[in-house]
Amino acid sequence: MRTSIKDIARIAGVSVSTVSFALNNKPGVSDATRLKIQSVAEKLNYKPSNIARSLVTKKTRSVGLIIPDISEVFYGTLAKIIQDALNEDGYRLILCNSESNPEKEASCLDLLTESGADGIIMVPCSINNAEKILNIMLPTVFLDSFIEGMNVSHVGIDNEKAGYRVTEILIGLGHSRIACIAGPAGFSSSNARIRGYQRALKGSRISANDLYIKYTDWTVEGGFRATKELICLKDTPTAIFVTGDTCAIGVFEALFKSGLHVPGDIAVIGFDDMKFSSFLKVPLTTVRQPMRDMGTEAVLLLLKQIAAGEGAGRKETILDTEIVIRESCGSKNKKNLLV
Amino acid sequence: MRTSIKDIARIAGVSVSTVSFALNNKPGVSDATRLKIQSVAEKLNYKPSNIARSLVTKKTRSVGLIIPDISEVFYGTLAKIIQDALNEDGYRLILCNSESNPEKEASCLDLLTESGADGIIMVPCSINNAEKILNIMLPTVFLDSFIEGMNVSHVGIDNEKAGYRVTEILIGLGHSRIACIAGPAGFSSSNARIRGYQRALKGSRISANDLYIKYTDWTVEGGFRATKELICLKDTPTAIFVTGDTCAIGVFEALFKSGLHVPGDIAVIGFDDMKFSSFLKVPLTTVRQPMRDMGTEAVLLLLKQIAAGEGAGRKETILDTEIVIRESCGSKNKKNLLV
DNA sequence: TTGTATGCGTTATCAA
């Protein structure tokens, strides 16, 4: 049996409500009894039950985080930042992996509502669960990706613009056969990057080639497979825009295995700027996302919504990115570009 | 107001206990009423409250995971594996980062007990909280590292042997000035690797040099700093054993910045075999840990303990590792070695 | 300043 406030009340010779008041530092308890109660609680090694507390307060001080895959560095880093911000305010983190699968995403949503999460931060992997998200009536913030048209707060970057700028750089370096390896089709962030890529091509009157766009799962293996296919094309691309640095590792692997050199034979630009990106065999040019700001802002927004109850309006935060020029794109211009 | 079994009972015209029985698929309810209750529940979009359920059952079906830092690939990968295994059995994951800080580790422990976790899987970062771990009386499994002498289950690898074999390889390649970049001093896994390293030196009658052992925080930055210091030594080492691949990235950076070549000037062997390890500028020779087995075994052990209550005995599982030979150690022998 | 009583949503015991 764990010790409860009842035990403390009995031993301290007071009522349970007094114990409750004293332990929660509420006014209306004499210093003498408060001290006594505290010492008894200490002695009994009392730990309040959040379960019981939540049942009456309707608040669990926990928030759910739904991401595709915690083992991917990008999401892991985001999770750590969110975790830290949350803990600072005394909130717990319940972790869920959607695996970029709408049905699993739905399960995550169910799990979180049943657990009584006070709010949800999620990277939506599809638009399938829009209705469910509305139905569960929980404060929610979309991170990185979002679902268009929904009245839900959202923090991210201008993916379209970033995709546009990356492609412009490649075009500026003389490339016209530019491929794009994107993430799963359900992510708005990935789709926006593709749109930017297409707009840049159009702007330079380069005819788009559908075969140059590959959808993967943002993993090393995915990048490897997509690149293998690109290499087999009749008009092999001379440049690849990969929308994730982890994925770019696989791109490199496929390229090197085929005896192709980067950037000599094929230029590569990634996305995210992970810790390893500058240490790959060829240092990777990439788009740096302000991950810390993204995470903390998402938490800020969510906690505000939780505090405000129904009354909190939707808010959208779009943060700036920066293109980090390294060797993989073949540019001699080492100056980074703000997007 | 969320809908409760009371609402269902009222609308279906039955008692709450019948609703509870029906919804939990317990025997003793006629098919007719069960169906009726289920349809009402469906219509009201009923989701059970795990909070209330937990208050009476004393089980939350959630387990806490305490790791140093979820943004480190090694722990992120472990977390994902654990999460999957847990979800398969209907358990939730509450994530905690200790940041290799004993005090934060203590906070994590407190947080988890207050949240009512049914059990804990943890990578202990120190021996400071041994007593606390005992006191909270929760089923616990140590993963990767453990605290010696404690009656707590543990799954990991033979770190001492791995450190020994790595050092032996380096010695076999002709090195005698071998440095070791270890993790924080609180991790038993890291310390065992150092012991193995020292034993191998001793076995070959190479005098140990204390200056050759560096403790870091297992990050890129940590590896960078440690290597910088090693390079400045009078007798610069000709080989470095880094006890983590992420850390090895920083080692490479420091080496390259100083104009040193790997493995020509300095041989490097890492630990973990992360996804990026074969894609670094110089493919990294490293010790592969059976991470999937480690994670699933930890979950298996924990759930068994949770099911068994007090009666479950301590169990220790030591899994096999493999040394993956790549270019960074300068060996022409590409055959991997089972440790 | 302190105590009594009630309820949160569920399970479980016992009676009908």
Next chain:
DNA sequence: TTGATAACGCATACAA
């Protein structure tokens, strides 16, 4: 096969 009712540990409105 079903229904009252107590209990879980806590917070809180109200009474003393």
